[in-house]
Amino acid sequence: MANATNRKITLAARPVGYPKESDFAMVEEPVADPGPGQVLIRTLWLSLDPYQRGRMSAAKSYATPVDIGGVITGGIVGRVEQSNNPKFKAGDFVEGWLGWQSWAISDGNDIRKVDPDLAPLQTALGILGMPGMTAYFGFLEIGLPRPGDTVVISAASGAVGQLVGQIARIMGCRAVGIAGGADKCAYIRDELGFDAAIDYKGEDVEAAIARHCPDGVDVYFDNVGGTITEAVLKNLAKFARVVICGQISQYNLDKPDLGPRNLRFLLVNQARMEGFLVFQFADRYEQGMKRIAGWIKDGRIKYREDVVDGLENAPKAFIGMMEGKNFGKLLVKVAEV
Ligand SMILES: NC(=O)c1ccc[n+]([C@@H]2O[C@H](COP(=O)([O-])OP(=O)(O)OC[C@H]3O[C@@H](n4cnc5c(N)ncnc54)[C@H](OP(=O)(O)O)[C@@H]3O)[C@@H](O)[C@H]2O)c1
Incomplete structure (x- = not known):
């Protein structure tokens, strides 16, 4: 040129x-x-x-x-x-x-x-691209939500997290988001319709999850890993599904963090933890995009x-x-x- x-x-x-x-x-x-x-x-x-x-x-x-x-x-x-x-x-x-x-x-x-x-x-x-596909397929295919489930999402105001919480609501689940700061929490709760928001920078996450999820967490959509995830894992419900989407709290560490050595929380709750990469669903992106676009059109999904x-x-x-x-x-x- x-x-x-x-x-x-x-x-x-x-x-x-x-x-x-x-x-x-x-x-x-x-x-x-x-x-x-x-x-x-x-x-x-x-x-x-x-x-x-x-x-x-x-x-x-x-x-x-x-x-x-x-x-x-x-x-x-x-x-x-x-x-x-x-x-x-x-x-x-x-x-x-x-x-x-x-x-x-x-x-x-x-x-x-x-x-x-x-x-x-x-x-x-974003919403109709890779992050949207990640939220859609990761949550629906790995999280296997059922109506009435309590779903916890970390990095809940971000590209992936904001969509997971809204899809959870559409699927008849309760959505509890974890995000950093009062503004992000107000946004997911008041604008996006999450049932509850936890500010991990300002409150005790483990206690807040116990309070907002009295019957335990059925699906945890994990975007962050680290101590936030450990707090959620202590509150799992029976047959919970833990979706490992991202581990952003670990990406900038010089030395690997110490993970939980005792996986009893999976054992006693007969729970499952599964990682995924969005590309595994590439042949179905069109289907995901159409569905999300429809929800945006109907006003059921917002994005920031x-x-x-x-x-x-x-x-x-x-x-x-x-x-x-x-x-x-x-x-x-x-x-x-
Ligand atoms: N598996 C896959 O195929 C796939 C595909 C796409 C994305 N992902 C993963 O999904 C996650 C979210 O991606 P995204 O594109 O939606 O990004 P995003 O949530 O829009 O942006 C990243 C957010 O992560 C949070 N964060 C950063 N450092 C943190 C820490 N130390 N502890 C807790 N939270 C922290 C921040 O929100 P706060 O202010 O709330 O802390 C930040 O705004 C990432 O882990 C990413 O790697 C996975």
């Missing part, structure tokens, strides 16, 4: 503990022309997600880490500016894992079209986004998310349509 510059954020150093701005670098290069079969995409929205912390680390995980000097992994929504691929044309909007950069080239296999008339474009990265302007602000916003500064799905607006 003549005269255009690609701005990309690369990994300058592997973070030790909490990431810092010096772990990232902004690199500029001319935008290349797409080759045969390729598509040139201008990024409009970038998604910031906790899993990206794992990609910055060399520790063994389910995906290969970003190399030092490599573009940080990330989902984007963009506009096709040039296409040599018959499946896409200039002006199409697409979503894909094209990284923290203002332009990208794709061979067309790692992107999907997004319909701008269906919902705001950026929802393809936290939008940061400018690609250059992505590192600071990402670091903030690791400290709970985001309030809702964290997105970077990279460019206007």
Whole structure:
């Protein structure tokens, strides 16, 4: 693309503990022309997600880490500016894992079209994207909720958590959210209709769960791990299902935390704990998206986004998310349509 510059954020150093701005670098290069079969995409929205912390680390995980000097992994929504691929044309909007950069080239296999008339474009990265699918399939398929169940959700005001609680209500369950701070708690209780909210920064979580869940916790949707999760596990109901979705309290630790060595709470409650990765449900995303879109249309599901302007602000916003500064799905607006 003549005269255009690609701005990309690369990994300058592997973070030790909490990431810092010096772990990232902004690199500029001319935008290349797409080759045969390729598509040139201008990024409009970038998604910031906790899993990206794992990609910055060399520790063994389910995906290969970003190399030092490599573009940080990330989902984007963009506009096709040039296409040599018959499946896409200039002006199409697409979503894909094209990284923290203002332009990208794709061979067309790692992107999907997004319909701008269906919902705001950026929802393809949030409520109708990966976090939405995580909440929907993780809760329904692993949590196996039944009407009347008491469901506890950690990181309850975040991209995944806010949706899990609302789906729990739709399924006839009681939803109890755990979040950091009075504002987030007021939001999930008063705006989203959770039955109760626990401020883990301001109250004794174990006592609050016992108070709000007198018959025990039937489903725990765990986004955080650590001491919050230990407090929930002490309050499980018989045949409880513990869904291990995320462990954000552990992502920035230098040394692994000590977990519970005594799993008696699972034994005596005949309970089950199961981890999942959203990709295992990839062949059913369309079904999940349709259902969530229907609930949004009917006014049964609300969603909150936290939008940061400018690609250059992505590192600071990402670091903030690791400290709970985001309030809702964290997105970077990279460019206007
Ligand atoms: N299994 C999968 O396939 C899958 C897919 C997507 C996401 N996830 C996981 O789901 C979780 C939520 O992701 P998201 O995208 O919805 O992020 P998010 O909840 O929108 O943002 C992260 C939130 O985590 C909370 N947090 C940060 N550090 C914490 C700590 N030490 N203890 C307790 N809470 C802490 C903060 O909220 P507070 O202010 O409330 O502390 C922060 O706002 C993450 O663990 C993520 O890795 C898993």
